[in-house]
Amino acid sequence: xxxxxxxxxxxxxxxxxxxxxxxxxxxxxxxxxxxxxxxxxxxxxxxxxxxxxxxxxxxxxxxxxxxxxxxxxxxxxxxxxxxxxxxxxxxxxxxxxxxxxxxxxxxxxxxxxxxxxxxxxxxxxxxxxxxxxxxxxxxxxxxxxxxxxxxxxxxxxxxxxxxxxxxxxxxxxxxxxxxxxxxxxxxxxxxxxxxxxxxxxxxxxxxxxxxxxxxxxxxxxxxxxxxxxxxxxxxxxxxxxxxxxxxxxxx
Ligand code: R5P
Numbered sequence: 001x002x003x004x005x006x007x008x009x010x011x012x013x014x015x016x017x018x019x020x021x022x023x024x025x026x027x028x029x030x031x032x033x034x035x036x037x038x039x040x041x042x043x044x045x046x047x048x049x050x051x052x053x054x055x056x057x058x059x060x061x062x063x064x065x066x067x068x069x070x071x072x073x074x075x076x077x078x079x080x081x082x083x084x085x086x087x088x089x090x091x092x093x094x095x096x097x098x099x100x101x102x103x104x105x106x107x108x109x110x111x112x113x114x115x116x117x118x119x120x121x122x123x124x125x126x127x128x129x130x131x132x133x134x135x136x137x138x139x140x141x142x143x144x145x146x147x148x149x150x151x152x153x154x155x156x157x158x159x160x161x162x163x164x165x166x167x168x169x170x171x172x173x174x175x176x177x178x179x180x181x182x183x184x185x186x187x188x189x190x191x192x193x194x195x196x197x198x199x200x201x202x203x204x205x206x207x208x209x210x211x212x213x214x215x216x217x218x219x220x221x222x223x224x225x226x227x228x229x230x231x232x233x234x235x236x237x238x239x240x241x242x243x244x245x246x247x248x249x250x251x
Pocket of ligand 1: 122123125126152153155173174175176177178179180181182
């Protein structure tokens with residue numbers, strides 16, 4: 001049995017709904033349960049950043065580990081400080097990527113030529129997604145920027161003089177939350193002479209005024225996946241989920 005619910009928008013409602021449903025499914029005799037949670041909320045709170053805070057993802061994982069699910073599939077879950085998610089969630093854990101689907105979108109919608117377009121990851125953690133995007137688009141050059149987070153909304157980006165002059169750029173990141181990272185990255189890249197800039201993200205959270213901030217950048221394209229429903233969720237992660245399900249012989 002496959003249960004799918006992305007913990008987005010009414011996050012706490014969907015979380016409680018998911019917990020209750022998964023537990024009921026097992027009680028009612030489900031033989032095997034595969035939970036697909038494309039966006040795992042609370043995953044970024046993976047440390048006590050300020051004294052007294054909860055390490056939210058650990059708490060959520062403790063609850064999941066009681067649910068007796070056989071597999072958990074997430075999409076580009078923030079795993080930076082989680083070394084063993086199988087153990088944390090007490091199940092077989094698959095973290096698949098939505099970046100391949102984003103790459104297919106760019107390939108279909110835009111003319112992407114080697115030596116003309118460069119992939120940029122806006123921070124060190126984004127190198128993994130820049131690499132995937134680059135290889136899916138035929139081995140395009142990629143580079144990463146350096147980011148320092150000042151507050152929840154404010155980041156400083158050091159473009160480190162990447163060579164983007166007269167180039168088309170695709171920025172790829174896992175999440176756009178307040179939009180601060182993308183706004184600063186675009187500013188920096190334009191100062192260096194980047195031409196058309198496109199942005200692809202897996203989870204378009206778009207908190208607060210983020211969408212308007214991004215619209216003001218007049219990007220060539222701005223696209224996210226449907227792990228979170230938003231005005232830019234133009235790409236489906238269904239093919240990636242189906243592939244994962246097939247690989248665990250669920251279908
Ligand atoms: C950070 O770990 C993520 O990869 C994103 O760069 C970050 O969540 C984006 O946040 P914001 O849009 O608020 O700058």
